[in-house]
Amino acid sequence: MDLTLSESELAFQAETRAWLAAHVPAEPLASMDTAEGWAQHQAWERQLSDARWSVVSWPERYHGRDASLVEWVIFEEEYYRAGAPGRVGQNGIFLLAPILFDHGTPDQQDRFLPTMATGERIWAQCWSEPEAGSDLASLRSTARRDDERGGWLLNGQKTWSSRASYAHWGFGLFRSDPQAQRHAGLTYFLFPLDADGVTVRPIAQLDGEAGFAEVFFEDVFVPDADVLGGVGAGWDVAMSTAGNERGLSLRSPGRFCAAADRLVDLYRETPDGPDRDAAAQGVVDAWLGAQAYRLYTWGTVTRLAGGGDMGAAGSVNKVFWSELDIALHETALGLRGPAAEVGSTWLDGYTFSLSGPIYAGTNEVQRNIVAERILGLPREPRPSRGAPT
């Protein structure tokens, strides 16, 4: 047991901290779900990339630093500690890039990774459909073979697609074999969101901004070169993305440590009274939760560095951080008293936190995974195939 950082890790930490201190914008950027904020966030991604901070764990040839897992966690801790802007490119960087590295062709890696690193091309995830949410394998959007042109024609509808209102390209699953059932016969496609036949309809979220969108496909042509991971292999490829989304990549510990520190500051500044008294336990528990998450992450890093994988532990993680995030922001709103409803970064954080238990697989689905794959409890009997629904 040893939590000390090496000389080179400490040097990396110091370099990260110094650069962020000098470059993080003093004023928060506008919401990335507005046209103005989108442009500001893309410019910030460019600035990060120019100094090679946008994708530290990637190889140098793709604008990275070949950073180790430990260094990546250090970077994330420093990033949130510095109060740096949200990452508009995160769906691509955290969800698609690991798949491109593992399953992509060299040509795909060369075509897609550099512009992802610079923020020039922002990616949206197109998975859910109106009738396929938690039960993703029931998706109905199709890919039909077009031998003449050497590719596929996509048809159907995707929804709840984060960032799709402004993003440039999308990635998603389509049913390429109409005879195959559920998990079989799905293929993973990459496609421009301004292609012929694609219609993007923004959807306003709770806060009124177009944070996600519906995407409609009418005979959208995708060449074979933009199939990721092989025809019919889409489910396995997609599930390796799900592990990333639930696990380490989306919620770095620094995010919660920094928020818990700010919550302690808010508590300190709040005048004595019933709102402050009622929040005391919430403040301690938010700080405890953030510390637990930070230390748990170091355990995960140790296991991954030793050759292990996240497995179903990503589901343990996802339930914990999503509930911590809500509780932390509820406590902050409690401390703000009658001003809780007034626009503030705490209110923005609260509204965003409410989506945590829903996206990336609802927490109910995660609890099923924990119970079945970690505790070994029996699966629920499923209705037989062909039973009337």
Added chain:
Amino acid sequence: MRFEPTDDQRDLAGALEGLLSASDTVAVARAWADGDTAAGLALWRRLADLGVTMLATEASPVEVAIAFEALGRHAVPGPWVESAAYLPIALGHEVEGVATLALPPLVPFALDADVADQVYVGATPTDQVGAQHPSVDRARRLFEVTGTAETHPEALDLAVLATSAQLLGAGERVLADSVAYVKQRKQFGRQIGSYQAIKHCLADVRIALDFARPLVVGAALGEVPASAAKVAAADAAYLASRTGLQVHGAIGYTAEFDLSVWITKIRALVSAWGTPAHHRALLLGSLVDSRDGTDR
């Protein structure tokens, strides 16, 4: 950076697990509750031979936590926190035999004072042992002692850590036994563990224990205060005990069924060596006092 047990630490855990799982510790605890302490004292000597009483002075708090997790998992009775965590640090040497103490007001009674070779108030010996009081955990026999004491801060931290580790072990045991039970108990023609209502409750226990453990180990390494370990381990173990009882149904509510040994022990340990409210207040005080928190 390596936040996982070393091979030596795994070996220690394995040796303790081997000894305790072969020692019918539930029978030992039940006899101890009835005042028959012979088997418990014999087990005490075997654990002392394995080195448990010298870990506080000869090893690190990580090893102490590993040992106490095993004691909690197997519901081993006796004043272990007193003899193997608080007193070795407060006295500056390993305790020979069985010792116990009170530390009023935080620890109002001396546990198992009638079987102890030496009774202390703080680090001061006393022979003024008074009336016995029952505990919710029948294997914890509480005695009044008279005297005043100063608290040894490092000794108290290690006692709080050891109690936290015991809670973690007890919580893990309740979860494991509950999972085994819901896989074999059938109602409405199915194992009850196949129902989501049961699954989600037990998943929440798994999650709570998984995030309490790094705080216990983190406290052993000095990354967070011992209070952080106690709050998280008490909350997680208590959730395990409530959930474990609920999924067992009426059989879990009997004294005869072994689950009762852990349910009552967890309730006792939740308030032992500082209640959760006490430790939360300490944490809040240190957070408010320090500009930067304590996460560096």
